[in-house]
Amino acid sequence: MKLHDIGVIGSGIGGSLISSLNKQKDLILFEKDSNLGGCASTFTRGGYSFNAGATTFVGYEDNHPIKRIFDKVGFKPDIKKSEVAIRVIQKEKIVDRIKDFDQFLENINSVYPHKNNYIFWKTIKEIDEKFWLLKKIYFGKYSFDRYIKTFSFVFELLKVYKFSIFSTAKGFIRDIFPDISQEYQNFIDSQLLITLQTNSQNISLLSLALGLSYPFHDVYYANGGMGKIFDDLLVDIDVHKKEKIVNIKREKDSYRVISNKDEYLFKNIVLNSTIFDSGNLFEDKDIKNYYSNFSFSDQSAFVVYMKLNIKKEYISHYQIILEENIPNCISNAFFISFSSMDDDKLSSDGLSITISTHTKASFWKNLQKEQYKKEKLKTQEFIIKKFLENFDTINGENIKYVFSATSKTFNNFINRTNCGGIPITIKNILNTASSNTPFKGLYNIGDTVFAGQGWPGVAIGVEILNKELNNG
Ligand SMILES: Cc1cc2nc3c(=O)[nH]c(=O)nc-3n(C[C@H](O)[C@H](O)[C@H](O)COP(=O)(O)OP(=O)(O)OC[C@H]3O[C@@H](n4cnc5c(N)ncnc54)[C@H](O)[C@@H]3O)c2cc1C
Structure with missing residues (x-):
């Protein structure tokens, strides 16, 4: 069997960036889903396209790792700048989080006046x-x-x-x-x-x-969905979509990787699965033990997807802060992303909306089928009600398609119940996984590995990993 150089398991932003940086090598990128990008993928349902989770592209500027990596591999993403990063609405109070400091300060002083x-x-x-x-x-x-x-x-x-x-x-x-x-x-x-x-x-x-x-910072909207960035970035990489890795065996100087379709040998393995799930791929006791050291973060996402029969330009991102907690969630706020009117893919036949908030994976895991459906609908209806209350120009009849996702849905599609990575608390820092492991040729990348959340955080980890892989 041929010994390949690098096997990357997962096409999240971590797996994709490291693959593009090493594309000159004999590398294969495996993705279990039909869409690339994991938490930041774009999928189609009912004939409409939606961003699965991530919608805001930050970090495409000088001195930031994402820009450095994209420049290095000669990639220009199809993006446009958003003037407002988020409009935060808290009852009658509105704050626009924008780049211009003085303007932002004026806004915050008028809404939350304080001398400091x-x-x-x-x-x-x-x-x-x-x-x-x-x-x-x-x-x-x-x-x-x-x-x-x-x-x-x-x-x-x-x-x-x-x-x-x-x-x-x-x-x-x-x-x-x-x-x-x-x-x-x-x-x-x-x-x-x-x-x-x-x-x-x-x-x-x-x-x-x-x-x-x-x-x-500069904040961007990804034309055609966040998933398009992955499709464009990985165009000249050997990507095996819909190929799930089910088992990895450590051998003398290599790793035998078994998928639902085939078997491969690699000198190096980069795991973009979460640090909590990676251990399941191995039978090797030492490797299993190593991964069991990272205590599971139960944090996950509840996401509502909607297609509206409206053609109107909204600010790309809003955050609505409520007085009460959202049912079955751990937050009193939700984050709304509107597709841009001139986005041919996401805004064909009306606007595509992704609304996300925070929940616990254990809550959804423990529900029986009927209870699960009932609770999911309850959360979805609550969020839609509050969403409509905050937008005078949208009413219930404008919603022509709606459904939602819990940690269970994320697990079905992208193999993870934790969504959003590890909370960066003072306590967690000491137990953070690094991109290297105690095992030669085995590496980690993604939002459960140093440095953490969001694309900028994952990209910091990618630069470190790239040095590890290339003896830098
Ligand atoms: C609702 C939500 C909203 C967010 N919004 C933003 C935002 O606006 N901006 C931002 O910067 N960040 C945002 N984030 C965070 C950001 O999306 C994630 O931190 C980041 O995308 C995670 O990347 P990752 O490299 O960890 O890989 P992941 O996205 O976790 O992808 C891992 C991939 O590996 C694949 N995989 C796993 N196991 C296997 C296997 N055994 N075989 C084959 N493939 C496998 C999965 O299918 C998946 O595609 C958001 C996250 C969520 C959940």
């Missing part, structure tokens, strides 16, 4: 700006050399920020806004839940800054 708004948001923005200028971002384990490199990254962090960034977000908010209103706190926490999968209670100041700052 400038110092809070300026500090957040400056910490974030400094982070993306860091040259030596690195995290690795299992060898002296890698611990030294990790330490030198931490040293660089300390040089830039002193110890202050490791102080708590909670403390920082308390110092700057000792009298913060519950509404303002909710405004901050709801945005952190989107980016960090957690709130300000148990994160560091650095996480707070990175989590709140993405709207200060």
Whole structure:
């Protein structure tokens, strides 16, 4: 049997970026689903196209890994800039998260007046700006050399920020806004839940800054859906779609990979499955043990997909913050993405909408079939009701197709019940998986591996992994 160089299991943003960086090698990328992109794929149902989860493309700018990687492989994504990153609506209060700092400040001062708004948001923005200028971002384990490199990254962090960034977000908010209103706190926490999968209670100041700052960056809309970026990026890569890897055997200097269709031998394996699911692929006790060290994060997504019979341009992204929690969810907010009117694919026959919020995988897993259907409908109807209450120009009759997804749906299509990665809490940092493993030729990538959520976070991990793979 032929010994290939690299086998990449999964076409999420992590698997896809690392494949494109190594396309000159003898590499095969396996994807179990018929669509590429995992949480950021675009799929068709009922004749209409929808973004499955991710809808916001951030990180396509200088000093950011995604842009660096795309430039390196000579790829130009089909995207257009969004003027407003998110419009946040909290009852009658509206804040547009935009790049222009002064305009944003004016808006926030009118909605949540506070004498320290400038110092809070300026500090957040400056910490974030400094982070993306860091040259030596690195995290690795299992060898002296890698611990030294990790330490030198931490040293660089300390040089830039002193110890202050490791102080708590909670403390920082308390110092700057000792009298913060519950509404303002909710405004901050709801945005952190989107980016960090957690709130300000148990994160560091650095996480707070990175989590709140993405709207200060260029934010893009992907024409034809997020999935089109994967289709375009992977055009000259040996991609095996609808091929699920079911078993991997460690052999002397290689890995035997068994799929639902065939069998292969690889020198190196990159797993884009989550760190919680990867162990299931192996029988090797040591490898299974290694993966069992990472405690499962139960966090997942509930997503409503809708086709509206309207042709009207909306801001691409809205966040609605409610006073009460969404039934069966762990949030009082949901994130809405509208397709752009001139998007021939997503907006053919009307606008395509993706609405997402946070839930627990264990809740859906434990329900019997009928109960599951009932609870899913309850959550879907609640979200639609609140959605309609917030848009005067849309009514129930405009919805011509609607359905939703839970952690079970994500598991069926993209093999994961955890969605959104690991919450970046102070506690989690110590138990974070690295792109390298204790096993020669076995690597991890994705949002459950350092550095975490969203495309920019996963891309940091990809740059580290690429060095590991190429002895850099
Ligand atoms: C609802 C939602 C909204 C989000 N919104 C945004 C956003 O707007 N912007 C943003 O930047 N981020 C967003 N995120 C986060 C972002 O989408 C994810 O962090 C990122 O896309 C995850 O990439 P990944 O590399 O971990 O791979 P994944 O997306 O998890 O993809 C892994 C792939 O591997 C495949 N796979 C797994 N096991 C196997 C196997 N055994 N054989 C073959 N294939 C396999 C899966 O089918 C899947 O396609 C969102 C996430 C969710 C859930």
